[in-house]
Amino acid sequence: MTSVDLTTLYPAFTTDLGALHQGDCLDLLRTMKDESVDLVFADPPFNLSKDYGATPNGKKINDKMSDDEYLAWCLAWMTECERVLAPGGAFWLYNLPKWNIELGHYMNQLGLMFRHWVAIDLKMMLPIQGKLYPSHYSLLYYTKGKPRTFERPRVPIPLCRHCGGDIKDYGGHRKKLHPEGLNVADVWTDIPPVRHKKTKKRGANELSEKLLDRVIRISSDEGDLVFDPFGGSGTTYAVAERTHRHWIGVEIGDIEPIVARLEGRHHEVEMPNRGDAGKGKPRTATDRPSLF
Numbered sequence: 001m002t003s004v005d006l007t008t009l010y011p012a013f014t015t016d017l018g019a020l021h022q023g024d025c026l027d028l029l030r031t032m033k034d035e036s037v038d039l040v041f042a043d044p045p046f047n048l049s050k051d052y053g054a055t056p057n058g059k060k061i062n063d064k065m066s067d068d069e070y071l072a073w074c075l076a077w078m079t080e081c082e083r084v085l086a087p088g089g090a091f092w093l094y095n096l097p098k099w100n101i102e103l104g105h106y107m108n109q110l111g112l113m114f115r116h117w118v119a120i121d122l123k124m125m126l127p128i129q130g131k132l133y134p135s136h137y138s139l140l141y142y143t144k145g146k147p148r149t150f151e152r153p154r155v156p157i158p159l160c161r162h163c164g165g166d167i168k169d170y171g172g173h174r175k176k177l178h179p180e181g182l183n184v185a186d187v188w189t190d191i192p193p194v195r196h197k198k199t200k201k202r203g204a205n206e207l208s209e210k211l212l213d214r215v216i217r218i219s220s221d222e223g224d225l226v227f228d229p230f231g232g233s234g235t236t237y238a239v240a241e242r243t244h245r246h247w248i249g250v251e252i253g254d255i256e257p258i259v260a261r262l263e264g265r266h267h268e269v270e271m272p273n274r275g276d277a278g279k280g281k282p283r284t285a286t287d288r289p290s291l292f
């Protein structure tokens with residue numbers, strides 16, 4: 001029999017819309033009902049030996065598994081996420097391309113429906129000798145059968161920042177463009193990195209609220225239930241609050257940055273001050289991870 005940490009069952013913090021748990025997402029997931037959430041967004045550790053701190057019991061959070069161990073762990077929580085996802089619900093998974101080719105295959109095997117591989121253009125990685133410069137992260141978008149909600153957002157027509165004119169000529173059909181802008185494509189070039197100490201809520205990895213805002217608006221409605229198994233700094237929960245979605249969250253490490261954020265308190269963070277490929281422990285050229 002699998003043992004479940006009972007502290008995970010009870011939320012450590014609640015708001016009118018959401019509940020935050022402290023513990024292992026697998027323990028929490030195993031207590032959740034089948035087909036009970038409308039949207040899953042997962043931004044797991046990328047297995048890059050980053051320092052995510054420790055659990056309240058002092059156990060170091062493991063971000064240095066063998067490839068096989070990491071993939072088996074991902075399959076375990078992804079299987080649970082698929083189980084708790086309601087028919088028509090959306091499952092988004094953010095990771096390095098290197099992992100998402102494998103994890104996308106798992107999603108296919110779990111019977112989920114492929115919608116998109118979204119490339120998030122973020123030029124903040126370190127160049128890698130002998131390889132192309134890695135400049136995008138992968139965001140997989142799957143649904144459990146036909147999507148129940150799909151709202152295609154529009155983005156402003158891109159203009160030259162020097163002359164204010166159009167960057168493209170749209171094949172002479174400029175006048176026919178929708179006044180509210182262009183349909184969002186599957187390459188997102190407008191997502192800012194969260195790098196500055198003043199705006200950052202947590203030391204390790206924090207996604208832009210703009211990313212979560214887009215994901216949530218594309219694939220859920222007000223009043224829906226959003227689940228994120230890897231709390232981090234609580235970006236998903238903060239955006240769910242702002243967009244009037246219910247949410248369930250869990251974080252295995254320190255949850256104070258999330259609670260402070262949701263309560264609108266300032267939380268001082270220590271910045272690793274390096275690009276994503278280089279965060280965590282200092283690396284040598286030989287142990288630098290392969291991103292593709």
Ligand SMILES: C[S@@+](CC[C@H](N)C(=O)[O-])C[C@H]1O[C@@H](n2cnc3c(N)ncnc32)[C@H](O)[C@@H]1O
Binds near residue numbers: 229251
């Ligand atoms: C990449 S960060 C998520 C960042 C988050 N998306 C944000 O914008 O702030 C991954 C988080 O997952 C947490 N984590 C790692 N293993 C976990 C587990 N088994 N259960 C719950 N959280 C876990 C780590 O402590 C870390 O805070």
